[in-house]
Amino acid sequence: MNSNLSLQADLVPAIRSDSNVNKSHTHPIAGSMLILGYARVSTKHLSQATSIPNQVARLEAYGCHKVWKERASSGDSDRSEFQDMIAYAMKAAKSQSVCIVVSERERLWRNLEEQMIVLQHLYDHGIEFHDLAGKIEIHEPEGRLTTHILGAAAEFQRNLTIKKVKRQKAEARDQGLPLGKPPFGYQLSDDKRQLEPDPNTWNIAKEIVNRYLQGEGLHRISSWLLKTHGIKRDRASISRWLDSPKISGHQRYIITEKDGTCEKWVYNTHKALVTPEIEKSIIQRKKNNKAHCGNNQPLYAVSGIVHCKSCEVGINWSNQKEFRYGRCKGKFPKKCPHSGTVRADRVEQAIITAICLRADEIAEAILPPKGDRPDPEILKLEQQIQKKKQFHKENGGDGLEQDIWKLETELAHMRNQIDARHQNNERNNEVIQMLAQPTFWDGMSEQDRNLIYKDLGIVVWVRGREIVSVEL
Template identity: 25%
Template sequence: MARTSKRKVRLESQSLQENVSVKTYMAGIYARLSVDNHDGKEISIETQIEMAKEYLKSHTEITLYDCYSDLGATGTNFQRSDFERLMQDVRDGLINCIIVKDFSRFGRNYIETGNFVEKIFPFLGVRFIAITDQYDSIKQADCNEALSMHLKNIANELYARDIAEKVTASKQAKMKQGEYLGSIPPYGFQIEKIDGKRTLVSEPVTSEIVREIFNRYASGETFVSLVKWLYRQKIHRPSDYKKYKTVYQQEGQQLRQWERESIRFLLTNDAYIGNLVQSGKHMKEQITAEHTHEPLVSEEVFYRVWERIEGNIKIQNRRPLRKDTMEDIFRGVLYCGECGHKLSRMVTERKASYKEVKTFVFYSCPNSKRIDEEKCENEQITFLQIQKVILHLLKKEFLLSSTQMKKLMEFNKEAGEKRKEQIQKAQDELQKSVDGADRKISSYYLEYRNGSISQAQFLETKKKLEEKKEQDRQALRDLHTEYSSIDRMVDKQNQFLRTILKYKSCAELNAELVQNLIEKIYVYRGKRVEIIWKWNDEFAKVMGGTDDEK
């Protein structure tokens, strides 16, 4: 039998010991491609991710969890969808390592990028790697390396600013020349390239509809009459015109009424008299190019319509506001049971006698005023009618005496403490399991060194123990979350009971009672009311009762 040199055994032992003690990482690869990539110099999303995967092959202590990418996203800020998903996974403890191609892919804002790398990631225990910049946060960085990182971040930010200024100047020049840079033309126009410029030209069918809307309003019609006329003519509103690619309703298409605000916006858009007003993403002011395309309406008609709209606004501003001193105690909880829309609140005053004026509050579904398929048939309901139903339910549902309610509060508190003790015991057991995993790994390593088990058996057992340790750690995190929420849940349930006790014999509702007891109120036709109370299923079993009342 061949002898194994002591040096070889020593090296092999050292290698396995390092394998036992090296920290493992779950990594997220992040890639970004800027909206300002006009010169083709930036590396594609796929290439960035592939570069990071190649890097992982030589770093076995890092396991890939997921890839995150933002295509067409600027690096000057961090409001990016997949970056936010990446940070959420960091906060959830799913990943503890972030890999990027270089600092510029992570961000071009010097201050924010430095804040993440130097403060946020170390606080969260996250390892940060920028491959081509040869930066790894777990390595001891000297002053020269730190200075190099800062200089690269400053250069990235200056580059982003320079590109933004050049793009802005280019857009401004095109706008002043009358080129249309928007993606969707105003209703009544279409985009055609004329002499190499994207230009607005009239669309034959919709342009006639625009002219008719202007003429009708200029002759005295109201927004309401225009909505009805457009619906009778089966003319799709602009969003549905874009969706269906047809001006008039065809078989199988849903016809929805125009909104008054859409008509108002159309009537005040000076694109219809040949003016083009545009603003870019980085623009500080709007750019106006006059008479850059064929007008759809005359200036005379346009300004006559404008004056009428302005006059109506001034009249509305001069109207005295209706007296509404009553608190809206149902704010945010009242819904239409037929269509699910939030109910609107209206206040009116009526003379009860020569001297007395009474205030009436009632609620209705905004969809009841529609004329299309979304029209809701629900009727109005008054504040007094809703109050009567809720007070009746309070007396019917909560029949417990004051003594019983106080006992129930004590029971909730004791049950919460009991559950906290159970969680503490489970946490202690899991922590023992986590602490024992490393001891077991060391024990199996000694068995391997003594020849009791093979290297393959040792590595397989080590892998299973580490997987079990990670499962236990996740269970510990879940128990910690539950433990911290118990007191809050008990307080919430007891606050519910205290509110019932306080207002058990009340003759009218108030905001405190509604906000503490009621999640939602649904009103159906026939003035049927359904109430969703603020308690969980277990609590409802203790309290008993039904949720709706006719």
């Protein structure tokens, strides 16, 4: 069976751990039966007969004591309400008779494999299963056979629907037709084959673009939309809308194939909300926002290098100009026992002090001591060259000259590498001595200081207001 079915993974351990499972499978007395209902739709674009309110009304009229409602695909194995209902039913079945009721079998599943798993769980717990067309005897061989046949037919119908939808989407892509929900400011034409401006939201959409280009933040734009026009849009949806090529008059299709995912563009398919110049301005504004918010560069000098010694997590920093304060990120259930805040300027003072105190130590670690012994690899090569030259001088031979030349070339390359390493170490020493000067840090931006701290591998440990240690 398919191991990725979350229902199987969630429910099987509960079944195995239950030692009081009802295996008698006797028919329950109607008066003492707990009746549970389940209503599901895939999308909101359904007929009135299959809508959630209609299903709930029919289930309540049948006598359901509790009804679970969900909007999800029948092929989705991770349906939270469905799993909650099954878990509730199995728990209640320990003390009373339980029956699960749906308006149609297709509301519960259209996947034969999942159906077999769920029915086995219901069978093991003595839970009855009804739909409004009639009772299904899952405790009898004939009823289980009928259920499996109907489940196979439902899965076949669902697979045909998926195949039809994929074919229609491919045809729409080839013709450059719109797919999915129209973006804000647009609506589908009468023939559903083109996007056209929505007279109710077109001017509002233009105002959103103007406000964004004038420097207004996405949060403020979202609040303005809600207060002024009663339109609820969060910052993430507005940001995605600004990135959409549809507002520039183009269609973009995401095509998933066996060998990967690709994009297909069809240009100038409908009226554009923004001109190419405005589109470039939006892209530039987004780049500036990312740089300012620290996606490309850190915002504070001590970002990412200070950690709480007690919780071993990072520090949240306040956005104050004069003194920036940091507090441990540890929250419930691992709440930090130290409620104090540490100042960023004092952390930087501790970092610079540690660099000044350890400058000589770091320089000695990276620079070789005077009178250092030669590299053993170089000594080995020199001895080999000397032996081959001696042998060639005494015995002659044309092949040895080429071997000697290769060894000498390798020796020269190794010496060049060692010289370059020594020069690099000397430059590093000069840089460290320069960093040890307190005046070096005057006038440097926080982003540049943070990059230097991270290049040096600095980690600062704090405990509340106390700076515990600075590691280099």
